[in-house]
Amino acid sequence: MMKFSNDTSTFFRGKEVLLLEDNLLLAKQISSFLEKSGADVTHCQSLEEARRALPELSFDAALFDLNLPDGDSLELLREGIVPQNTSTVLMTGEGGIRSAVEAIQLGASDYLSKPFDLDELPYVFAQADNRRKNIRLSQHNREQEKKKTNDLFFEGAFVQDLEKLKKILDADRRLDANLPPLLIDGPTGSGKSTYARWIHAHGPRSENSFVEVNCSAIPENLIESELFGHEKGAFTDAKNARIGLFEAADQGTLFLDEIASLSLAAQAKVLLAIENGVIRRVGGTKEIKVNIRIIAASNQDLRQMIMSREFREDLFHRLDLLRINIPELKTRGTDILPLAKHFLSALSKKYRLPTPTISKSSENYMLHNEWTGNTRELIHDLERALVMAEKGQDLELSNDLQSGLKNNTLLDENDWLNPSFVFPEDGFDLEKEMIRLIERAISQANGNISEAARFLGVPRDYIRYRLQKKSK
Incomplete structure (x- = not known):
């Protein structure tokens, strides 16, 4: 999430604040403090006064006393007349915790127990404002992520992929809470993480976190700390306690990419966490419950790794409840061409360029290239060609990639799949x-x-x- 400024001294400058307090002495003290901080304060002594003031002015912040002569201020929240973009803080007396909890449930940002130091006000409201912004940013990021996954290409041979994804979603919606693990296998660059994000963005946990970890990128001595967290002093550099990625993904999705790279010891701990739904931080004794959806991905044959004792068979069977296999791009046949046009359209929008036509020679290249880097390689080739293309000309991949053509056995000059092939004198x-x-x-x-x-x-x-x- 985005971090916001910790400087609260100027928070109220230029802000419209609604103060709902029937104690005139306290109201005068609070109003004086807020006005010195640069706020414009509207003071109300009753619910009725507040009901009249709320529609008239756009308040940035509101400070409500709980008990008022004509009722409690929670009525304003229950009635829904306090705008969502108004940071609202409740003031409660002794024993008002239950009301404070209800106020939070109704949309209040925070509460203050009387008596309190007036210097707390900027801090409390600034923190509430930061939380509100972070919530909005998280919502925006989720919407953007879902929009990206909505733009995936599911035509031709790729329809089969969509059908598999939808079947998994149907199962997820029926189960709702305890979602089974999902295993995605496919070669490097084939879109495993993209499909994982699609499942999360369209599933029942889409409002919660999607945490992605590339297991191959984490050093062996740090993997346990990264996944499960650590307590202060657990090891030399553990100066502070830190939660792990399992905790960070609680109620959401944890995507373990390249899971085959985990050591057998790390695999055993992951299996235990999945089976029991609990983790223990490094150096800690407390068991922490986590409810997460595990999606794992591998570009290696896990069954073969089991035979060579490089991957735990029990973990494989635990992960392999639901599975999606993504084939190599070269097996997609002529569907590579509409896929390339789909990517090219998106790339053209990214670079604010008109979408060019792909040349016939480039289409031929795409159909016969091995695409060892799969979808990722195709996107990179298209992006490079688009950036380097001459304005108004067809997009040429083959001209930029002659070395690739020479190394491609399917396009060897003696290969009959090559358009320039001629039959040899000694027969065929x-x-x-x-x-x-x-x-x-x-x-x-x-x-x-x-x-x-x-x-x-x-x-x-x-x-x-x-x-x-x-x-x-």
């Missing part, structure tokens, strides 16, 4: 290339033989026959 191995086509179709279909057969326009049995013939 059609049988071998048919198998290659079949394997390419199966890869694009993520191993689904029926889908691969549809791509090729042949019966499923034909593919099986060809593959069996190859293996003999």
Whole structure:
């Protein structure tokens, strides 16, 4: 959250303040203090006077005594006539804590127990104003985050991704509180964190925190402190107590990116926290309850890591309740082109440039590039080409990336997928290339033989026959 100034000495300068107090002596003292601080004060002695004053002036702050001759000031909050952008503080006498709690629930910013030092007023109101601004900023950030996720591309082959995401959301809404872990696997740059944010932004916990941690970026000796926090003096540099990311994400979502990079010891502690819903800070003895939705992501084959004893099998099965697999970008086929246009439109808005047309050669490049960096690489290539493009000309990726073309086996000059290919004098191995086509179709279909057969326009049995013939 944004930090605001700690200087409260000038808080009331130029502010309109409503003071609701029937004790004339106290009202005079408070009014004098506020006016010396630069405020314009409107003093009311009853609820009726306040009801008349509130619609007439736009008050920045309000200071209400609880008990008044014609009722208690909570009535004004219950009636909803105090604007939400007015920082309201309640003054209570002895035994008024219950009323103060109700006032907070009704929208008051804070309360002061009588008697109090007048010097407390700027501090209390400044803190209340900071909280109000932080709440608004958090709301704005959530709205912006949701807007970003609403702009995701879900057309063509990507419709399948949206269907999976919606099924998870349906399950989340039925469960409401105790949401199961979600595992997202896919190669680097494929959009795992983007999908995690989409799930959070559209789910039942969207009003609460989304905390993202890249497990591979945290040194092994600090991972436990980062995740679970530490008490003062827990280790040499622990000069103050600090909460961990599990606590920070309480009631929200904790996204553990690159979870495969955690050590086995750290994995055991994460498993314990997920199963029991409690954590213990480093150096502490107190168990702290946390209610979080865990989303984990990995770009490695966790099953293979289990076999090599690099990842805990029990943690894998705990995380693998719901799963989304994001395939490599190169398997998306011709859907890469509308995806690129979608990204290019967003990038053009970012740089305040007209959206250019992508050249035919660049389209050909995109269809045949390996895209080892997946979606991230595509976005970076488009952004670089957009920034460097000549005004009014088609967008050229291939001209900027000749080295990539040379290293791309699919665009080798002797490859028949290359538009400039000519048949060699010594003949062409059609049988071998048919198998290659079949394997390419199966890869694009993520191993689904029926889908691969549809791509090729042949019966499923034909593919099986060809593959069996190859293996003999």
